[in-house]
Amino acid sequence: MDTATLLIVACGLLVGASLGLTGGGGSIFAVPLLLYGLSVPVGTxxxxxLATVGLTAGFGALLRLRxxxxEWPAGLIFAVAGMLTAPLGTTLGRHLPAALLLSTxxxxxxxxxxxxxxxxxxEDDAPPSRCVARGPGAFGPECYLRLGSGGAAAGLLSGLFGVGGGFIIVPVLLFVTGMSIHRAVATSLLVIxxxxxxxxxxxxxxxQLFPMPLSLLFIGGGFAGMLLGSTLRSRVHGNTLQRLFAAAMWLVALWMLVRNLLLP
Structure with a gap:
């Protein structure tokens, strides 16, 4: 296996591991790694x-089902709203300058x-979800509104930025439903x-065309990383996981701003 191939697989591995660990970090790392690590054009x-994060998240969701x-009811409501707005985000993204898109x-x-x-x-022993307070699967109008609004926003951002949307899905699930961080991560994978x-x-x-074999190698690395991240996740405390997620966001955000604004 040559150096270029190893680099592609390693980048995919990092995306999958962060996605399995945080439920959203994969989408954060995928775009910068493809742009700056593998020199892939912005549109591609x-x-x-989006394809890599989506397939890897689907694989991770299957692992968590066991x-x-x-949380199927909350996840499906969230996802349906997002699926309706993702194409709109994709269309908008193609009409915005790359530097503006990445800086935003x-x-x-x-x-x-x-x-x-x-x-x-x-934590894993958190009280039952506020959105199922009336019994299993019994949602009130406010929950439909909140989950639908959150899903629509995640879908729009997913299409706009080429990400799975986990960086907004996990926080919204936490703040709207009251589920634990680990259950929010698992549900996020289904939604993504x-x-x-x-x-x-x-x-x-x-x-859009997907370059081969780069795409297959990147996705393959993502699957391997998902297995690694899922294994590590059970050993990480809920508060630590939540703050690790936040710290990863800040580091990558700073890097992208420096590259787009200070190093044209």
Missing amino acids: AMGLS HGEV FALLMAYIGARMWRGRGA FLISVSGVIAHMLHG
């Missing part, structure tokens, strides 16, 4: 990032990271997969 990087960690992405990551850092420490399907289809309808 957005589409390939442990009953996925970085600022959004910094903001969400700050919210995550200040957020409550969610479904929203990404919609976004990838929109990219393909716009004529």
Whole structure:
């Protein structure tokens, strides 16, 4: 295996591991790694990032189903709303300058990271979800509104920035439903997969092509990383995981701002 191949697989491994560990970090790392690590053009990087994160998240969601960690009702409502808005985000993204798009992405990551850092420490023994307070699967109108709004926002950002949307899905699930960080991560993987399907289809309808074998190697690395991240996740404390997620956002946001604003 040559150096270039190892680099592609290693980048995919990092994306998968962070996605398995945090439920959203993969989408944060995928675009910068493709752009700056593998020198993939912006348009291609957005589409390939979305495909890789989506497939890897789907693989991770299957792994979590065995442990009953996925909140299906909340996840499906969130995902359906996101699938409707992801194509709109894809269309908007193709009409914006690359530097503006990436800088906005970085600022959004910094903001969400700050919210995550200040957020409550969610543990596995947290009280039942506020959105199922009336009984299993019994949602009130307010929950439909909040989950639908959060899903629509995640879908729009997913299509716009070429990410799975996990960096907004996890915080919204935490703040809206009250589920623990580990259950939010597991549910996020299901949502990311479904929203990404919609976004990838929109990219393909716009004529997006996925370079081979780079795409297969990157996705393969992502699958291996998901297994690694899922294994490590069970050994990480909930508060630590939440703040690790936030710190990763800040570091990558700073890097992207420096590259786009100070190093044209």
